[in-house]
Amino acid sequence: MTEVIATNETILVVGGGISGMTAALEAAETGKQVVLVEKRPYVGGRVTQLYKYFPKLCFPTCGLEINQRRAKMNPNLNIVTMAEVTDIKGEAGDYTATVKISPRYVNENCTACGDCAKAVEAEFDDEFNYNIGKRKGAYLPHRMAHPQRYVLDPAIIGSDDAQKAKDACKVNAIDLDMQEETIEFKAGAVIWATGWKPYDANKIQPYGYDRIANVITSVEFERMADPNGPTGGKLQRPSDGKEIKSVAFIQCAGSRDKNHLLHCSRICCMASLKQATYPADEVDISIYYIDIRAIDRFEDFYQTVKAKENVSFIKSKVASIVENKENGNPTLHGVDTEGYNRYANEHDLVVLAVGMEPSVDKASFPVEIVINEEGFIEPAPENGGVFAAGCSSDALDVNRAVQHATGAALRAIQVVNRVAATEG
């Protein structure tokens, strides 16, 4: 049974991505009791799936390591993984949260030796790599996963594979009888940091993501560029594994569009500019855009990428993509805005810079909350002691999400401080 000790002076953080982790750590480091509830089997969220950060092109693993170390060292922080908040009742200063914890089938004895993964045979789409490639039925989600503990896919439970995993474990870490649990605990304030998801590219019908193998999304390209990713860092075409010689990026794929996401997702311009630095200098790169939104200090990065000889910019929202059946090349059709020239350009690979869709479910949100027309949580007095952090509040890059989360932590601390003052 998972035990969570919490009071009305505890801060509940929902979501353990970069924003949730930041808010939880900042609050815990001021001495507050914090419970962090994370749906995935590990913390770090989508940042763990990034190869590099813009604009410095440094590795997110670096900051992640620091945050994970801060988490391990802090006795005020209780991280509950594979858990989802199903209900919150009460008001600011006096909430009761209901949390459903899915079984991991692996207990804290796990040393992450990997013997169970070697023993099992069944393979599943690797969600960490956006379903490019496979993972085993017993797996460590990624190399730096925190907690550093294996997971058994619920689909193998009851099969021979599950028994093989158990038999292979030398430290008795596999518990096949683990059950789903529902726990309740108190909290004074809630930080909602459920982040974002990539906009479903299948909905952008003219771009053919669902029917053209060599049209992929920016998050998939990111995994492909990572040396620890499914292709070992090789940038290759999904259709035939051919090394790419020319790649096109399509901006605003699902953003700033009445038919899709209303808002500008803010990160995609910089993400594509960053990704334009991944291929070798011989690779032709074309960026199709409406306008490049590289704000303040990012302008320098934009200018640097612009100066690269192999990168060209085409001011045009691509109208449609048609596959050349002979060679599998996607052909981009449209009219550019600088000269109104009609083009039909072939590329080896097309990357859709998909937008940020908030992972805030309006319909099932547990408490009264003000959500704007774009699906993000508005800062509003009606929200009581519930504060959005990071991409629950707006489309933000990591830097701004971290700043925003720190602000949210301060709001939550104010609420629990008031509780402390009245309870003496």
Next chain:
Amino acid sequence: MSDLNTAMIEKYRSSFLKEVEANVEEGEWVKMCMQCGVCSGSCPLGKHWDHPPQELFMMIRANKRDEVLGTDSMWMCTSCYNCIARCPRGLPITHIMHGLAVYSKRLGLVQKKQPTAEFSQIFWDNLMKKGRVNELKLGLSMYFKDGFGQGIKNAMANQKLGQNMMKAKRMNAMEFFGGHSVKDLSGFQKMVKKAQEIEEGNLKDAK
């Protein structure tokens, strides 16, 4: 130049955008265009346009009145609605194209022998007679619009089509004499007249 055209030039001397907003159906949307170009790229007849929709919107904002009203680009629109479906800003592009065509027609600025404009006029005249389209007469008017000789040639070339339509009862030779009508023809004509008066009134107010 028509009087109306002269009056409009005088009134909107400095801003063609304002003129379009006031007088062209859905013209108030023109300023919302963000020049992404998805309309132009999505138009199946796009390559036949001198100026695709996105360029027309920019020309309107750039005060290129003569070029916009004098082009036949907007007459190329076949109302497939691809542009409206894809426009990220939700501009009713098809309607604006028709609005521009109608406005240039009112001002007497349509290019001579513009086929779509000619067809539109023939269709309108045909419809106004009985309140119903007379397919037979519409077809004949189209065949003979460029003279008797050409008309015979067109009719011969499409002979088979005409016969098949008659066989399938899609067209009736008797329609040549009079033709079918709406029940209340004078009521229909009054209604159209009233609508035209309102439209004329709106333009006069604009003057």
